[in-house]
Amino acid sequence: MNRLRNRLIVIFAVATLAPLAVTAWILAGAASSAVSRWTSTGELDQLSKALQRTGHELYQRSRDSLKQDAAEGRITPDRFSGAARTAWPASVREFYATGAPETFDYGGNRGDRLDYMVRHGEDVWLYSTSLHGVGMLQLSDDYARARALVADGSTRDLRRGFAYTFLGLTGAIWIIAFLALIYFAHRISRPIQQLTTGLSEVAAGHLDYRVHNDRGDEIGEAIRAFNGMAEQLKQSLDRLVYMTRLESWQALARKMAHEVKNSLTPIRLTMEEIAVRQANAGGGEFYQEAAQIVVDEVLSLERRVRAFSEFSSEPPLSPRTLDVNALLEERIALLRSAHPEVVYSTRLAPGSPKVYADEDLIKGVLTNLLENAAQAVEPGGVILGVTAAASGKVTIEVHDSGPGVNQQARSTLFEPTISFKRGGMGLGLSIARKSAVMAGGDILLVPGELGGAAFRVLLPAA
Numbered sequence: 001m002n003r004l005r006n007r008l009i010v011i012f013a014v015a016t017l018a019p020l021a022v023t024a025w026i027l028a029g030a031a032s033s034a035v036s037r038w039t040s041t042g043e044l045d046q047l048s049k050a051l052q053r054t055g056h057e058l059y060q061r062s063r064d065s066l067k068q069d070a071a072e073g074r075i076t077p078d079r080f081s082g083a084a085r086t087a088w089p090a091s092v093r094e095f096y097a098t099g100a101p102e103t104f105d106y107g108g109n110r111g112d113r114l115d116y117m118v119r120h121g122e123d124v125w126l127y128s129t130s131l132h133g134v135g136m137l138q139l140s141d142d143y144a145r146a147r148a149l150v151a152d153g154s155t156r157d158l159r160r161g162f163a164y165t166f167l168g169l170t171g172a173i174w175i176i177a178f179l180a181l182i183y184f185a186h187r188i189s190r191p192i193q194q195l196t197t198g199l200s201e202v203a204a205g206h207l208d209y210r211v212h213n214d215r216g217d218e219i220g221e222a223i224r225a226f227n228g229m230a231e232q233l234k235q236s237l238d239r240l241v242y243m244t245r246l247e248s249w250q251a252l253a254r255k256m257a258h259e260v261k262n263s264l265t266p267i268r269l270t271m272e273e274i275a276v277r278q279a280n281a282g283g284g285e286f287y288q289e290a291a292q293i294v295v296d297e298v299l300s301l302e303r304r305v306r307a308f309s310e311f312s313s314e315p316p317l318s319p320r321t322l323d324v325n326a327l328l329e330e331r332i333a334l335l336r337s338a339h340p341e342v343v344y345s346t347r348l349a350p351g352s353p354k355v356y357a358d359e360d361l362i363k364g365v366l367t368n369l370l371e372n373a374a375q376a377v378e379p380g381g382v383i384l385g386v387t388a389a390a391s392g393k394v395t396i397e398v399h400d401s402g403p404g405v406n407q408q409a410r411s412t413l414f415e416p417t418i419s420f421k422r423g424g425m426g427l428g429l430s431i432a433r434k435s436a437v438m439a440g441g442d443i444l445l446v447p448g449e450l451g452g453a454a455f456r457v458l459l460p461a462a
Contacts, residue, residue: 048146055139059114062131063104066116070127082122092117092124111137191219198226207234239437242414317358317438321462324394325352327359328385331366341379346386353389354462357439362459365443368432369398369455376402382450394459402452405445413445 069075080088088096095103095117107113107128114136116127194211201209207230213223325348332344355362373383377400386397405413414433433443441459448454 048143051139051143051146055136055143058131059136062114062129063116066104066114066127066129069129070116070118075127075129077118077125077127080124080126088124091115092126095119096124106136111140188219191215191223195219195223195226198230202230202233207237235442239442242433243437317361319356319358319439321354321356322359322362323352324355324362324387324396324459325349327362328366328387328396331363331370332383332385335367335370335374339374341381342374342377343380343382345382345384347384349387349389349394351389353387353394355394355439355459356462357441357459361435361439362457365432365435365457366396366398368428369443369457372428373398373400373402373453376400376452378402384450389461392461394461396457396459397446397454399448399450399454400452401450404448404452410445414443 066075070077080092085093085096091105091107095105096119100119102116102118105115105117107115112131114129114131116129118125118127191211191213198209198211210227210230211223213220213227215223328346328348332346336342336344370383370385377383382401384397384399386395386399388395388397414429429443436443436457436459439459441457444456444458446454446456
């Protein structure tokens with residue numbers, strides 16, 4: 001685990017545990033108090049016992065009053081004759097079967113009537129009185145349920161159970177939130193750790209290192225910016241290395257051109273003098289032809305020396321805003337008459353994109369690429385010029401239908417003195433790339449649309 005994720009977890013734990021504990025303690029106390037008020041078994045026990053005493057007192061008074069009224073003849077009884085015993089009510093038959101002289105029982109559906117039964121020989125007399133709406137049977141059932149609740153409450157601690165349940169739920173919610181924090185902390189810290197690793201790799205010189213990115217938030221924007229920075233650093237380093245190598249070649253070219261020129265000039269002058277003297281003396285046709293051959297070769301060497309001198313020179317730059325569409329069309333129009341056997345076409349970007357560069361440099365680059373393409377294609381071949389603009393860059397591409405560039409040539413394509421065409425000196429593409437780099441861009445070999453070679457000139461937009 002990295003330090004950022006650990007810090008996020010510690011901050012969450014410290015920020016939530018203390019207030020969570022205080023809140024849980026307060027709520028647990030309040031809930032326990034509420035439960036104690038609402039479901040106190042002590043109060044229910046007292047109420048049930050009071051109800052029992054009240055019912056018992058009512059029963060005793062009603063019983064004594066009924067018995068006294070019966071003895072004094074204030075109530076007329078219902079007489080059940082022994083001759084009609086089979087028609088007696090069930091309660092009367094049950095009383096007679098007991099053999100007791102008298103008994104009291106509740107009557108009515110709710111027990112709101114008190115019955116007093118007295119044996120008289122084989123007969124039974126039944127005295128009744130109302131309990132004034134008090135259902136003793138209902139009262140007895142309510143009392144039984146209350147005592148059951150009291151008995152159940154004595155075996156349980158509702159307050160403690162509620163507190164444990166509340167604390168358990170609170171802890172479970174906190175654990176879920178903690179696990180969610182670990183997940184999101186990992187999602188936040190992992191790309192930052194990858195980005196840090198990428199920075200370390202780039203700082204160590206591994207400019208091809210890229211960080212995988214599938215995020216759309218601010219961290220994803222940072223990763224995309226890092227990948228773009230690494231790509232720009234790689235391109236800048238490639239250009240710097242190329243320009244450094246060119247400087248070495250330029251120094252060598254200047255030295256060689258100076259030394260070869262110093263030797264060629266007296267050779268050419270001497271051979272020209274020999275040819276003149278042989279012509280004036282008459283005869284010597286062989287010597288004259290030999291001298292002419294040497295002069296021609298010296299002139300050829302002098303042209304090559306001039307080419308190296310141009311390669312090693314760096315003319316002053318005069319950058320200005322240029323219309324790449326107009327430049328490309330102008331270069332194609334210039335070369336179309338020189339190569340009538342080639343078919344030229346263009347696909348130009350809308351809006352005429354502009355670049356800020358030296359016009360002579362860009363013209364030289366386009367001329368070299370178009371000339372190389374014309375020499376690569378067969379009669380009737382096609383050359384396509386394409387311009388485009390995106391992300392602060394303007395691109396000019398030249399595609400041809402020629403044989404293309406083989407794999408062996410790709411690694412040394414822009415090296416000076418290396419040529420892959422007859423009569424070439426190997427300086428054209430090197431000078432072209434040098435010009436593009438001096439203009440703030442570069443030249444890349446890209447897949448061709450016409451089956452042959454394709455070069456892309458990258459330039460900064462104006």
